[in-house]
Every structure is written in C-alpha cells, then in structure tokens.
Amino acid sequence: MKFKSTESLFARIRENLSSYTALGLIDEGKFFFEVKLFINKLGISMYEMDEDIIHLKDFKGEMPCNFYLLDSAWLCSRNNSSTKTIDNFQGKTVIYTQNTCEKVIVPSCSDSCQKEQVFDRITVKEYVQTQPYERQYIQPRLLTLGNKISDGVCTKECPNLFVSSESDISIKRRGNSYFLLSNLKEPSIYLKYYAYPTDEETGLPLIPDEPIIEKALEDRLLVYFFKNLWLNDDNPNVQQKLGFLTPIANESMAEAEYFVKMPSFQSMINTTIRQRKRYTTYESQYRFHY
Numbered sequence: 001m002k003f004k005s006t007e008s009l010f011a012r013i014r015e016n017l018s019s020y021t022a023l024g025l026i027d028e029g030k031f032f033f034e035v036k037l038f039i040n041k042l043g044i045s046m047y048e049m050d051e052d053i054i055h056l057k058d059f060k061g062e063m064p065c066n067f068y069l070l071d072s073a074w075l076c077s078r079n080n081s082s083t084k085t086i087d088n089f090q091g092k093t094v095i096y097t098q099n100t101c102e103k104v105i106v107p108s109c110s111d112s113c114q115k116e117q118v119f120d121r122i123t124v125k126e127y128v129q130t131q132p133y134e135r136q137y138i139q140p141r142l143l144t145l146g147n148k149i150s151d152g153v154c155t156k157e158c159p160n161l162f163v164s165s166e167s168d169i170s171i172k173r174r175g176n177s178y179f180l181l182s183n184l185k186e187p188s189i190y191l192k193y194y195a196y197p198t199d200e201e202t203g204l205p206l207i208p209d210e211p212i213i214e215k216a217l218e219d220r221l222l223v224y225f226f227k228n229l230w231l232n233d234d235n236p237n238v239q240q241k242l243g244f245l246t247p248i249a250n251e252s253m254a255e256a257e258y259f260v261k262m263p264s265f266q267s268m269i270n271t272t273i274r275q276r277k278r279y280t281t282y283e284s285q286y287r288f289h290y
Contacts, residue, residue, distance in 0.1 A: 050195035076137035216256035
C-alpha cells in the first residue's frame with residue numbers, strides 16, 4: 001500500500017472549515033495523534049515490517065519511535081562479534097544507520113562429504129562525518145519475552161513468547177514512548193517489528209494513498225474537531241454539526257475497514273514477500289546443505 005503526507009488532507013480541512021481557520025481554532029498538531037489511532041484501528045495491514053538494533057544501557061533502552069508491534073527480538077552476542085573501529089568517531093551522533101541481516105556460508109569437510117554451514121550475521125554501519133563504524137554479529141539468539149499477548153506489544157506469532165532463554169526482555173510503555181527492559185546490563189538487540197508509516201524527514205505520520213481510507217480519516221478528523229469544540233463551548237450550532245457528522249464518519253469508517261480486508265493481487269504479492277522475509281529470520285542457524 002502506498003502512503004503520502006497529511007499535508008493535502010489538512011489543507012482540505014482548513015478550506016472546508018475556513019471560518020474556523022480564520023479564527024485560529026484549528027490546531028493541526030492535535031490531529032496527528034488521532035491519525036495514529038485511525039491507522040491503529042484499521043489493523044496490522046496498515047504497517048510495514050522494519051528492523052533496527054538498539055543498544056541498552058543500565059538494563060534499559062528506548063524502542064524506535066515508529067514502533068507498533070514486536071515481531072521478534074534477537075540477542076547479538078559481543079563474544080561472537082567482529083568490530084572495525086575508526087579513529088575519528090566523534091560523539092554519539094548517528095547521521096545514518098544501515099541494518100542488514102544476511103547469511104555467511106562457511107565450507108567444511110567431514111569424511112568424504114562436503115557441507116556448507118550457514119550462520120546468521122547482522123551488520124550495522126553508522127556514518128558519522130562520512131566515515132563508517134561497522135559492527136558484525138554472528139549467531140543472534142532469540143530472547144524470552146516477558147509480556148503477554150494481552151499487553152498489546154507483540155504479534156500472536158511472536159517467537160519470543162514461546163522460546164526459553166537465560167536472557168529475557170520486556171516492553172513497557174511510558175507516555176507516548178516504549179522502552180525495552182532486560183536482565184542484561186548493556187546488550188545489543190536486533191529487532192524486527194511492525195512500524196508506523198512515518199515521513200523520514202519530518203517524523204510525522206503518513207496516511208494510505210487510497211480515496212476510501214482518506215475520506216474516512218477526513219470525516220473522523222472533522223468529528224474530532226467539532227467534538228473538542230463542543231466540549232469547550234455549549235453552542236447548539238456546534239452540537240448540531242457534530243450530530244450530523246458522526247453517523248457519516250461511522251459509515252465511512254466501516255467502508256474503510258471493509259476495504260482493507262479485501263485482498264487484491266498486489267496486496268497478496270506484498271504479503272507473500274513480507275511473510276517470506278519475516279520467516280527467513282527463524283531458519284535454523286546450523287542448517288546443512290548437501
């Protein structure tokens with residue numbers, strides 16, 4: 001599914017509510033949280049699979065700002081890592097981070113049989129003043145997740161819910177942010193997760209580029225605006241507009257929810273690609289090929 005900025009949607013709302021815009025009553029900053037709730041209501045099909053590595057300090061680290069649901073979390077052992085350092089690495093500012101997960105093929109001989117042993121390797125490159133700082137982690141291991149499915153921080157198929165490990169993690173929400181806690185003091189943890197669609201430049205939420213979904217969001221934001229206006233002013237005119245718009249918003253929301261559940265050829269292809277990419281992470285780390 002394609003996504004786009006909310007700029008055109010907000011511009012249309014300002015135009016349709018020009019009298020309120022002239023009075024300075026429209027605060028677009030308050031709309032963004034409602035946009036996130038709207039995308040959340042439409043379900044996991046609105047999210048893309050993303051990955052990141054976080055480095056915990058004193059048993060705690062902040063999750064990526066676009067985090068929605070955990071797919072899997074893997075411990076990157078420092079004992080099995082190789083590091084290439086640079087002399088002029090300055091401070092902790094990271095301008096660009098690239099994360100990849102790949103396979104390393106190591107030929108081995110046993111009797112008369114030629115085998116290839118496959119290991120997982122995660123490579124992280126951080127660019128500071130165009131100079132790379134590279135870390136490679138071999139054989140990542142699944143961590144036990146202490147959260148329950150009812151906590152709403154992971155998918156039902158998350159393998160961390162079912163694995164037994166000497167190291168564990170949990171995900172807690174603090175305000176609008178999520179934090180990952182561990183019994184390890186300073187681990188490096190590789191994450192695969194479903195991410196909120198956000199603009200890389202501004203960090204603001206993106207919306208699906210589909211007329212049915214955009215119409216439902218516009219109706220929802222209009223109801224949200226007049227609801228807040230009515231709570232702060234008992235003007236019967238505002239209450240009348242709210243009563244008129246609410247059933248329209250409910251109807252358009254039902255249409256949007258039905259639309260996202262309808263499979264299309266392209267969406268089925270995208271789902272297949274996403275699922276294939278997801279389950280390659282769970283392949284055996286010691287598989288032999290003959």
